[in-house]
Amino acid sequence: MTSNSPVTKATILISGNGSNLQALIDSTSNLLPNLKIVRVISNKAAAYGLKRAAAASIPTTYHNLIAGKYYKSGEPDAAVKQQGREKYDEDLANLILADKPDLVICAGWMHILTPRFLDPLEEARIPVINLHPALPGKYDGAAAIERAFADFEAGKLEDDTTGIMIHYVISAVDRGEPIVVRNIECRKGESLGELQERIHGEEHTLIIEGTQMAISRLWSERGKST
Numbered sequence: 001m002t003s004n005s006p007v008t009k010a011t012i013l014i015s016g017n018g019s020n021l022q023a024l025i026d027s028t029s030n031l032l033p034n035l036k037i038v039r040v041i042s043n044k045a046a047a048y049g050l051k052r053a054a055a056a057s058i059p060t061t062y063h064n065l066i067a068g069k070y071y072k073s074g075e076p077d078a079a080v081k082q083q084g085r086e087k088y089d090e091d092l093a094n095l096i097l098a099d100k101p102d103l104v105i106c107a108g109w110m111h112i113l114t115p116r117f118l119d120p121l122e123e124a125r126i127p128v129i130n131l132h133p134a135l136p137g138k139y140d141g142a143a144a145i146e147r148a149f150a151d152f153e154a155g156k157l158e159d160d161t162t163g164i165m166i167h168y169v170i171s172a173v174d175r176g177e178p179i180v181v182r183n184i185e186c187r188k189g190e191s192l193g194e195l196q197e198r199i200h201g202e203e204h205t206l207i208i209e210g211t212q213m214a215i216s217r218l219w220s221e222r223g224k225s226t
């Protein structure tokens with residue numbers, strides 16, 4: 001990244017602690033000086049990542065699925081719930097588009113995005129990328145580390161190796177084109193917590209690397225060098 005590289009505006013989606021968000025915030029003073037985080041959005045009110053963003057003077061929004069806006073309390077039927085999810089996603093897209101970001105980064109965003117979100121972002125040519133703690137095509141979805149660990153303990157993990165990746169987000173969950181992948185070897189006698197600790201450490205560097213690569217690609221596709 002050169003000093004006259006274009007500024008890349010990014011919106012970051014979180015659901016929890018925000019340690020990967022913190023890695024991105026910290027990177028703006030060294031590895032990613034031209035990254036401007038314009039908003040952090042969480043689907044969980046208690047997400048500590050919202051506090052991390054506020055401490056860095058980054059605008060935050062809590063976008064809540066069940067605030068009475070998307071469906072009435074109680075147990076709506078599946079069709080009503082799906083309609084609520086799709087309206088939620090449409091509103092999320094509009095919230096993001098209003099900031100005119102260049103990139104959206106899912107950093108521990110634990111909500112499956114429907115085409116009602118993905119289509120408007122694609123229309124606006126705003127790539128969405130995601131950090132997933134598994135190798136391409138393995139352990140799609142939530143609790144990926146736990147599932148890989150269980151397979152390792154059962155002697156069923158291929159090459160005793162799991163991993164992490166940054167990938168483009170498409171409708172098929174965790175099946176978008178990988179941007180960068182890192183293998184992580186499981187170790188005999190290691191606890192799940194120790195593996196998670198090791199993986200989180202690797203994530204904090206991989207999310208910077210993957211974001212750098214996504215930034216380079218988006219600007220080269222727009223005909224600008226970074």
Ligand SMILES: Nc1nc2c(c(=O)[nH]1)N[C@@H](CN(C=O)c1ccc(C(=O)N[C@@H](CCC(=O)O)C(=O)O)cc1)CN2
Binds near residue numbers: 111168173175
């Ligand atoms: N359409 C897509 N949406 C999302 C993707 C994606 O690749 N395509 N990546 C995920 C992130 N993710 C794994 O990396 C993931 C997160 C959460 C879930 C999930 O099952 N969520 C449940 C709710 C779970 C909860 O609230 O604890 C749900 O949405 O019903 C799957 C995959 C981001 N979204």
Ligand SMILES: NCC(=O)N[C@@H]1O[C@H](COP(=O)([O-])[O-])[C@@H](O)[C@H]1O
Binds near residue numbers: 016017142144200
């Ligand atoms: N399927 C997505 C998924 O499981 N993402 C995982 O959520 C955690 C967020 O941690 P953080 O809130 O400390 O950044 C990370 O471990 C990330 O891999």
